[in-house]
Amino acid sequence: DIQMTQSPSSLSASVGDRVTITCRASQGISNYLAWYQQKPGKVPKLLIYAASTLQSGVPSRFSGSGSGTDFTLTISSLQPEDVATYYCQKYNSAPLTFGPGTKVDIK
Amino acid sequence: QVQLVQSGAEVKKPGASVKVSCKASGYTFTSYGISWVRQAPGQGLEWMGWISAYNGNTNYAQKLQGRVTMTTDTSTSTAYMELRSLRSDDTAVYYCARGERGSAPKGYFQHWGQGTLVTVSS
Numbered sequence: 001d002i003q004m005t006q007s008p009s010s011l012s013a014s015v016g017d018r019v020t021i022t023c024r025a026s027q028g029i030s031n032y033l034a035w036y037q038q039k040p041g042k043v044p045k046l047l048i049y050a051a052s053t054l055q056s057g058v059p060s061r062f063s064g065s066g067s068g069t070d071f072t073l074t075i076s077s078l079q080p081e082d083v084a085t086y087y088c089q090k091y092n093s094a095p096l097t098f099g100p101g102t103k104v105d106i107k
Numbered sequence: 108q109v110q111l112v113q114s115g116a117e118v119k120k121p122g123a124s125v126k127v128s129c130k131a132s133g134y135t136f137t138s139y140g141i142s143w144v145r146q147a148p149g150q151g152l153e154w155m156g157w158i159s160a161y162n163g164n165t166n167y168a169q170k171l172q173g174r175v176t177m178t179t180d181t182s183t184s185t186a187y188m189e190l191r192s193l194r195s196d197d198t199a200v201y202y203c204a205r206g207e208r209g210s211a212p213k214g215y216f217q218h219w220g221q222g223t224l225v226t227v228s229s
Contacts, residue, residue, distance in 0.1 A: 001169070034215035036152075043202065043222060044144075044152065049215040087152055094166040094212035096142060098152040 002027045004090055006099035012107045019075040021102045023088035028068045032092035035064055035073045038101075039084045047086075048073065080106055109133040111203050111220035118226045119193050126189040127223045129203030136184035137161045140206040142216065143177060143188045145199040155201075157212035158186060166212040193227045200224050 003026040013019050023033065031051040036044040046055045048064040051071055061076045075082055083106055088099040114128040129141060143155040156167035158177040165177050176189045186203055200222040207214020 032213075036216075038152075043219045044216070046215060046217050049217075055217065085151075089152075089154075089215065091207075091213055091215045094157060095168055096154045096157070096206075096212065096214075098144075098154060101151045 001095055002029065002090060002097060004088060004097050004099040006086075006088060006102050008102060009100065010103040010105075012105050013078050014107045015078055015080060017078045019078050019082075019104060021073045021086055021104075023066075023071040023073070023099050025069045025071075025090055029090045029092050031067050032090055033064075033066065033071050034089045034091055035062075036087045036089065036098075037082075037084045038087065044087065049091075075104075078104070078106070109205065109218045111205065111218055113201075113203060113220040113223045116224040116226070118228065120229055121194055121227055123193050123227075124189060124191040125193060125225050126187055127201050127203075127225070129186040129188075129220050131160075131184045131186070131205070134205075136179075137181055138208050140210070140212060140214070141177075141179070141186040142204050142206050142212070143175075144202045144204055144216075144219075146202070146222075147196065147199040150199075153199075155188070157206060159210045160186065161210045164210060190225075193225075195227050198225065198227045 033051045035048040038044040052064045085101045085103045142157045178187045203220040204216035205218040
């Protein structure tokens, strides 16, 4: 099975900072990669699919890139409401594995 | 609008079984698959498996094979996930999520149920 890893596992940044989270697949998955945001006690929310397509209604400060095995989620200007854990997920075929998550908070 | 409404919280003893339901509305139920995802307290998201609402085909995570069964009732647009031989480490919030249109276990999850807390404790 393809394994998904994320780095860092957590980060602390200031409001307005540019934040980058990396997701790596153990084998190529083309662009079948999604990113989710989960705030404490809430249901995960889809942010990005097809590695770089922004889900409707998601602020444009979020962007995604990558293909094959290496992917990136970028928040161009961190806002207080972005405090959450972010997960990547491969979805080309089963198992639809999630990465372990990256916890983002405000410094 | 698409909605997935799950059944309420459950408390079970070790060795028991639990069955969680997920009632879909706002779309043609048989056109999409349903995945189940769980999240233990303070932990990440774990994909448990998938069922085609079209033909009932399933694909389960290897670690749960033999303990999990996913079914659907197309007459009520409801998906079910049953987990048997419960252990304390099965304590988690269980989510249903709508996958991709079609009959294959793939697709990202735009729509999620609200989650069902299952607590396994003696």
